[in-house]
Amino acid sequence: MPIRQTYGGLGDACRAANALDLVGDRWTLIVVRELLLGPKRFADLQESVRGITPAVLTDRLRALQQAGIVDRVVLPDLARTRAYLVTDWGLGLEPVLAALGRWFSAGPSPDTAGGMTPDAVVVAMRTMAPPSPAGVPRIVLRLHDARRADPPVQHFHTVAHDGVVLVAAGAVADPVATVTVDSSTWSGVVFGGLGLIPAVEVTGDRDAVASLVSLYAAAT
Structure with missing residues (x-):
């Protein structure tokens, strides 16, 4: 060698x-x-x-x-x-x-073409973290990679940090909303302008999720 x-x-x-x-x-x-x-x-x-x-x-x-x-x-x-x-x-x-x-x-x-793993889309969300001067509600993201057979679900949550939206690993108690979706689809929602299409399952305050998406839309 x-x-x-x-x-x-x-x-x-x-x-x-x-x-x-x-x-x-x-x-x-x-x-x-x-x-x-x-x-x-x-x-x-x-x-x-x-x-x-x-x-x-x-x-x-x-x-x-x-x-x-x-x-x-x-x-x-x-x-x-x-x-x-x-x-x-x-x-x-x-x-x-x-x-x-x-x-x-x-x-x-x-x-770009292709899909995004849960970690990849969350790292991208952290990269493009939009300002949130009024804070951000606690939203749990349950993401999975539909390209995998029997994919595990990974949990993340939104928090406000230094005036911007931060997405951290893990779930939190009593979120205002929980989003369950394929990670590639979520990338299209956050960065591709898809909006809250039916493939995005939201439990709780759908308006809060829409507001989160709009923050990224305004910043990209």
Whole structure:
């Protein structure tokens, strides 16, 4: 196997170049994206990172662990499930992904095709966080990826933070509304102007959900 050359090994002291030695390989930042909002099992990552093979995923996770960006953890469930989670340092890659998303959006061909995982659409919502000076009601998002067979449902919720809408992982008690929808459809609602189509199941205050969607529509 050939020795992998790195920018650092070639004498390039640029810190951006040395960062690319850690996260510049294909799939690496996508693996990180899928772990920013909470831990995932290997099988879940393989389903979420479209097109990656088990061998490549194993390689990327090993490299991320060696770099201190990802840790292997044991979940507090009865099965003591092994999973992967980004470290505190690894969390610093979220604004990097956000900057890449904003950069692409400002380009000559910002339209994309395909779907979005629950984590991907929530990271995008955090990237495009609209102002909310009056606060934001607590809305729970129950998102799943309909492209998967028997997809798990992931829970997120809206909160106000520093005058903008923030979407965080997990559910909250007594939300004003709960939204249940495929994550790709929700991306179209929030960013594509679909509106609250029938595929979006809303329990509770539908007007509050419509107001949330309108905040993103005004900001994009």
